[in-house]
Each structure stands twice: as structure tokens, then as C-alpha cells.
Amino acid sequence: AQSVTQLDSHVSVSEGTPVLLRCNYSSSYSPSLFWYVQHPNKGLQLLLKYTSAATLVKGINGFEAEFKKSETSFHLTKPSAHMSDAAEYFCVVRIYGQNFVFGPGTRLSVLP
Amino acid sequence: EAGVAQSPRYKIIEKRQSVAFWCNPISGHATLYWYQQILGQGPKLLIQFQNNGVVDDSQLPKDRFSAERLKGVDSTLKIQPAKLEDSAVYLCASSLDETGYQGYTFGSGTRLTVV
Numbered sequence: 326a327q328s329v330t331q332l333d334s335h336v337s338v339s340e341g342t343p344v345l346l347r348c349n350y351s352s353s354y355s356p357s358l359f360w361y362v363q364h365p366n367k368g369l370q371l372l373l374k375y376t377s378a379a380t381l382v383k384g385i386n387g388f389e390a391e392f393k394k395s396e397t398s399f400h401l402t403k404p405s406a407h408m409s410d411a412a413e414y415f416c417v418v419r420i421y422g423q424n425f426v427f428g429p430g431t432r433l434s435v436l437p
Numbered sequence: 438e439a440g441v442a443q444s445p446r447y448k449i450i451e452k453r454q455s456v457a458f459w460c461n462p463i464s465g466h467a468t469l470y471w472y473q474q475i476l477g478q479g480p481k482l483l484i485q486f487q488n489n490g491v492v493d494d495s496q497l498p499k500d501r502f503s504a505e506r507l508k509g510v511d512s513t514l515k516i517q518p519a520k521l522e523d524s525a526v527y528l529c530a531s532s533l534d535e536t537g538y539q540g541y542t543f544g545s546g547t548r549l550t551v552v
Binding site: 329359361366367368369370371374415421424425427428429430 | 440441470477478479480481482485493528530536540541542543544545546548
């Protein structure tokens with residue numbers, strides 16, 4: 326069975342500093358991996374996806390993530406946080422033929 | 438392109454009442470999903486449709502939840518009777534095909550409060 330662990334339920338950074346949101350997955354097969362962002366009272370928006378091409382994936386709004394098979398990780402990073410990045414972030418894993426499995430989410434706070 | 442439309446945005450009902458949610462996916466998207474997101478948790482799949490057929494409803498509490506997608510386009514999710522633990526955001530999503538290879542597009546959700 327596949328599963329997703331997001332190691333931090335809440336991350337707080339200052340505006341202009343780097344962001345790191347951690348995600349580890351468990352899957353018996355090669356997965357597809359996604360990061361979604363959810364702003365308050367808004368729907369989930371796809372940030373980026375890994376689907377067995379380049380291991381370093383660039384997404385929208387300056388976010389990127391690196392797939393590391395040896396570490397079963399897919400951490401999300403951004404060089405410089407902006408106030409508008411404050412939201413809930415979900416790591417999602419999917420293997421072929423099965424549905425998305427969402428992690429529990431990490432709430433990102435950005436301090437002025 | 439227009440996104441996934443859901444209505445209503447908010448609903449408050451008393452326990453044991455019934456409620457229905459509506460979803461209109463992106464035009465041309467064959468696959469439609471209903472997710473339940475309880476506060477503080479990630480979304481959990483309730484049911485997946487491929488056109489008007491059910492692909493996966495293994496996590497749908499069938500004694501009280503039902504869903505249909507009669508014409509393979511829009512869909513309704515119903516709860517009857519509602520319980521307090523059904524309080525959650527109900528998210529509809531769609532994808533071009535059942536692989537979801539490119540990811541899903543989500544609607545803004547319906548926030549249900551059962552009192």
C-alpha cells in the first residue's frame with residue numbers, strides 16, 4: 326500500500342527566507358508525486374508534479390521539488406518566501422492504477 | 438477554461454437531515470472524484486466516476502452516502518441521514534482520463550456543518 330508522511334504539521338518562516346516542506350512516501354512501485362496548495366476557503370491548486378521524468382521539478386510561484394528515490398522523499402522548496410505563500414500544502418502520491426493518497430498537510434505561516 | 442464548479446459553498450444542517458452537493462467538472466474531463474476533507478486532515482477519496490460508471494467507491498459509507506453521474510457530466514453527492522462526524526469540506530475534482538497522470542483539478546468545495 327502507498328502512504329505519505331509530511332514530517333511537519335506547521336512551518337513558520339520569515340518573509341524573504343527559504344521554505345522547506347518535507348514529504349516522504351512509501352510505495353512498492355514507481356510513484357507519481359504531486360504537491361498541492363490550499364489557500365483558506367479556496368480549492369486545491371496543483372503546484373508541481375513528478376511523473377518519472379527529470380528528478381528536479383519546477384512548479385508555479387517559484388516552488389520546486391526534488392525526487393530522491395534512495396530517500397523516498399519529495400521535499401518542496403522555495404528560495405524566498407512571500408506573504409502570499411501562507412497556506413496549507415499537501416504532498417500526494419499515486420501509483421499507476423490507483424488513486425491519489427494525500428498526506429496530512431503542512432501549514433505554512435510567513436511572518437513579516 | 439472554466440474550472441470545476443461546485444455548489445453550494447456552505448451548508449449548515451441538523452443531524453439526521455439530508456443534504457445534496459452538486460459538481461460540474463471541466464468540459465471534456467471523463468473522470469470525476471468526490472473527496473471528503475475533515476478539518477486538519479488531507480482529503481480522502483469517497484468515490485470515482487469514469488464517465489457515468491463507478492470506478493471506485495470502496496471508501497463511501499454506502500449506508501448514508503450516495504452519488505450519481507447519470508449523463509457522464511455533472512454529479513451529485515447526497516448524505517441521508519447526516520451525522521455530526523460528516524462535518525467536512527466536500528471537494529469535487531476532475532481529470533482528463535482515469536489515470537490522472539497530469540493531476541486533478543479541484544473545485545472550491547462545499548463546507549458542510551452538521552449541528
